[in-house]
Amino acid sequence: NAGVTQTPKFQVLKTGQSMTLQCAQDMNHEYMSWYRQDPGMGLRLIHYSVGAGITDQGEVPNGYNVSRSTTEDFPLRLLSAAPSQTSVYFCASSSWGQGRNQPQHFGDGTRLSIL
Amino acid sequence: ELKVEQNPLFLSMQEGKNYTIYCNYSTTSDRLYWYRQDPGKSLESLFVLLSNGAVKQEGRLMASLDTKARLSTLHITAAVHDLSATYFCAGNNNAGNMLTFGGGTRLMVKP
Numbered sequence: 001n002a003g004v005t006q007t008p009k010f011q012v013l014k015t016g017q018s019m020t021l022q023c024a025q026d027m028n029h030e031y032m033s034w035y036r037q038d039p040g041m042g043l044r045l046i047h048y049s050v051g052a053g054i055t056d057q058g059e060v061p062n063g064y065n066v067s068r069s070t071t072e073d074f075p076l077r078l079l080s081a082a083p084s085q086t087s088v089y090f091c092a093s094s095s096w097g098q099g100r101n102q103p104q105h106f107g108d109g110t111r112l113s114i115l
Numbered sequence: 116e117l118k119v120e121q122n123p124l125f126l127s128m129q130e131g132k133n134y135t136i137y138c139n140y141s142t143t144s145d146r147l148y149w150y151r152q153d154p155g156k157s158l159e160s161l162f163v164l165l166s167n168g169a170v171k172q173e174g175r176l177m178a179s180l181d182t183k184a185r186l187s188t189l190h191i192t193a194a195v196h197d198l199s200a201t202y203f204c205a206g207n208n209n210a211g212n213m214l215t216f217g218g219g220t221r222l223m224v225k226p
Contacts, residue, residue, distance in 0.1 A: 105160070
């Protein structure tokens with residue numbers, strides 16, 4: 001009963017380092033997305049994908065890259081970490097097409113600190 | 116561009132009382148979602164509202180949608196401590212599943 005799995009759960013980086021946040025889902029969902037949540041704020045969409053090989057930008061895409069080579073996996077890459085990217089990152093997935101009225105399922109989040 | 120605003124941002128209430136959280140959105144949204152988040156945890160889906168006049172209830176929580184007023188409400192009946200959490204509403208833009216979240220309402224229910 002895994003659902004959406006995110007790794008790592010916590011990470012501390014130095015400014016300028018790069019890293020990849022992993023996200024995997026086992027529900028065969030076409031739609032996957034990445035959000036960031038900053039203190040006292042709602043979630044903001046970074047990037048999303050409607051299927052393997054298809055990605056697009058959300059509200060706050062700068063400084064992040066994504067790829068979708070399989071239905072299951074949707075990694076988020078920070079190319080050169082900056083303190084402004086300190087946040088909690090959530091990955092979510094849901095059905096697409098006729099099933100898109102269903103809610104998105106969220107992972108447990110990755111808490112990222114950039115020093 | 117869809118904008119979603121919730122109020123209040125913070126709500127402290129006594130057990131047994133009723134209250135309503137409001138979610139206003141700026142442009143047409145196909146669907147309206149309500150989520151719950153406990154501190155340090157993920158988001159849990161509560162309700163999906165698909166059409167004008169939709170009303171859904173689960174336990175002490177009831178959500179409604181008025182698309183003409185661009186307003187959704189989450190009503191809490193006879194609050195209990197276990198309902199303490201942050202509640203988010205989110206609308207989708209018409210491009211698909213992209214969600215725009217409100218800022219959240221942090222609810223504290225005191226014994």
